[in-house]
Amino acid sequence: MTTTPTQAAAAYADLAAALRGDLITPGQPGYDAARAVYNAMIDKRPAAIARCHDVADVIACVRFGREHGVELAVRGGGHNAGGLGVWDDALVIDLSLLRSTTVSPANHTVRADAGCTWGDVDHATVAFGMATPSGFIASTGVAGLTLGGGIGYLSRRFGLTVDNLLAADVVLADGTFVTASEGSHNDLFWALRGGGGNFGVVTSFTFRCHDIGENGTIIGGPVLYDFADTPEVMRWYRELLPVLPEELSGWIGLITIPPAPPFPEVLWGRKSCAIVWCYTGPLDGADQVLEPVKTFGSPLVVGLHAMPFTALQSAFDPLYPAGLQWYWRADFFNEISDAAIGVHVKHGEEMPAGHSTMHLYPIDGAASRVPEDATAFAYRDGGWAGVIVGVDPDPANAGLISRWARDYWQDLHPTSAGGAYVNFLMNEGQDRVKAAYRGNYDRLAEVKRRYDRDNVFHINQNIQPAR
Numbered sequence: 001m002t003t004t005p006t007q008a009a010a011a012y013a014d015l016a017a018a019l020r021g022d023l024i025t026p027g028q029p030g031y032d033a034a035r036a037v038y039n040a041m042i043d044k045r046p047a048a049i050a051r052c053h054d055v056a057d058v059i060a061c062v063r064f065g066r067e068h069g070v071e072l073a074v075r076g077g078g079h080n081a082g083g084l085g086v087w088d089d090a091l092v093i094d095l096s097l098l099r100s101t102t103v104s105p106a107n108h109t110v111r112a113d114a115g116c117t118w119g120d121v122d123h124a125t126v127a128f129g130m131a132t133p134s135g136f137i138a139s140t141g142v143a144g145l146t147l148g149g150g151i152g153y154l155s156r157r158f159g160l161t162v163d164n165l166l167a168a169d170v171v172l173a174d175g176t177f178v179t180a181s182e183g184s185h186n187d188l189f190w191a192l193r194g195g196g197g198n199f200g201v202v203t204s205f206t207f208r209c210h211d212i213g214e215n216g217t218i219i220g221g222p223v224l225y226d227f228a229d230t231p232e233v234m235r236w237y238r239e240l241l242p243v244l245p246e247e248l249s250g251w252i253g254l255i256t257i258p259p260a261p262p263f264p265e266v267l268w269g270r271k272s273c274a275i276v277w278c279y280t281g282p283l284d285g286a287d288q289v290l291e292p293v294k295t296f297g298s299p300l301v302v303g304l305h306a307m308p309f310t311a312l313q314s315a316f317d318p319l320y321p322a323g324l325q326w327y328w329r330a331d332f333f334n335e336i337s338d339a340a341i342g343v344h345v346k347h348g349e350e351m352p353a354g355h356s357t358m359h360l361y362p363i364d365g366a367a368s369r370v371p372e373d374a375t376a377f378a379y380r381d382g383g384w385a386g387v388i389v390g391v392d393p394d395p396a397n398a399g400l401i402s403r404w405a406r407d408y409w410q411d412l413h414p415t416s417a418g419g420a421y422v423n424f425l426m427n428e429g430q431d432r433v434k435a436a437y438r439g440n441y442d443r444l445a446e447v448k449r450r451y452d453r454d455n456v457f458h459i460n461q462n463i464q465p466a467r
């Protein structure tokens with residue numbers, strides 16, 4: 001803002017009066033709570049946080065930003081590890097109060113406001129025996145996850161989250177409002193499906209839903225192996241996954257077994273190679289499909305049970321509450337090569353105790369049948385989206401977990417497909433953003449020029465407007 005502090009205060013007072021929601025500025029009660037995001041390593045001090053009550057509030061904020069030259073940050077679920085939902089001296093358009101959902105069982109759709117978490121959406125749809133593909137944890141925001149692509153338990157069977165997006169309501173950089181879909185603002189709709197928050201503020205999403213399991217009951221849970229078995233388990237898993245029916249998906253990772261039930265106390269704190277499975281087909285066919293995953297090797301725990309899909313989706317939420325220190329690094333992988341397995345073993349042995357982990361999420365089946373240029377999400381041949389996650393409750397360990405993740409990534413990167421899932425990037429610079437979009441980057445830059453030529457929405461993995 002290029003005005004005096006008094007003029008700025010007066011402008012923010014006018015904005016506060018124009019909004020239905022609260023405008024929280026530094027020094028006001030609730031400021032510190034409102035600027036906090038999921039990753040406690042992020043400590044940004046925005047000029048103001050607008051807790052929007054409706055689309056009109058969002059429009060007022062976008063217009064205010066333009067008029068006063070104030071940077072705009074947009075916060076959905078606040079889960080972004082790089083902390084891109086808040087920013088120093090920015091006006092934060094906080095959507096977290098916009099959390100309603102509307103399910104149409106007849107049309108197999110759900111409409112979700114942009115402040116919803118996936119827990120909100122699953123709660124709404126699983127009551128009707130349906131779900132739309134999302135992620136692997138319930139507390140993540142619908143908005144950020146969807147705009148980056150969305151990789152989850154249902155991706156093998158039904159595609160990425162963006163492959164099930166039917167429409168999005170968007171406030172554009174000039175404050176106008178449009179609905180983007182295949183039939184309307186088709187270029188914008190293409191870019192929203194993976195291009196992140198670059199093109200406007202999405203205020204609601206409409207998704208296609210699918211029947212899952214039996215009335216929403218699926219079979220899921222972890223199978224844990226001794227860490228020493230990692231090479232054998234990874235080699236078996238990379239061969240098995242492509243031939244499994246798409247009703248069954250499973251991500252593989254390295255973990256420290258949490259010191260809590262349902263894990264047997266004797267295993268608490270032990271390192272493990274884990275696969276978390278999710279079977280969403282008919283329950284009477286489950287035994288046959290799950291047989292190979294139950295019988296391979298010498299598992300420490302076979303924790304597969306029938307449960308509502310919501311229970312699997314939220315299983316990790318208590319282990320990873322908001323307020324921990326997070327630092328992660330990521331890449332896509334076409335294969336889990338022998339060289340990569342060697343790196344996983346080496347750095348898995350050095351994995352800091354507690355919450356830190358490494359996950360490889362499949363991008364195959366239905367997700368890989370979508371052509372690379374059909375949406376902005378470019379890695380349709382990825383095989384897996386990998387992420388090395390340093391997590392710790394204690395700020396004193398922030399350096400330790402960050403170093404571990406960086407060193408691990410340095411050694412693993414040569415085995416990767418080149419770029420990373422945009423939602424797993426930290427603030428890693430323009431080359432890494434370009435690598436995330438590969439051949440789709442130039443088209444994204446062109447759509448950016450059309451919808452946001454002044455780069456109003458730049459607090460994100462930024463796509464620069466084409467010249």
Ligand SMILES: Cc1cc2nc3c(=O)[nH]c(=O)nc-3n(C[C@H](O)[C@H](O)[C@H](O)COP(=O)(O)OP(=O)(O)OC[C@H]3O[C@@H](n4cnc5c(N)ncnc54)[C@H](O)[C@@H]3O)c2cc1C
Nearest residue numbers: 076077078079080084085135136141143144145151197202
């Ligand atoms: C614990 C954890 C688990 C995760 N698991 C998965 C997973 O299983 N699958 C997966 O695909 N990803 C996963 N992610 C990554 C996740 O998709 C990203 O962190 C995503 O950015 C989170 O979205 P959000 O709305 O919560 O984030 P925010 O921090 O609120 O926003 C993230 C980015 O999106 C922009 N944005 C947010 N809302 C809007 C909006 N309405 N309009 C325009 N731009 C907006 C923001 O400006 C920011 O740039 C996980 C992240 C964490 C921390």
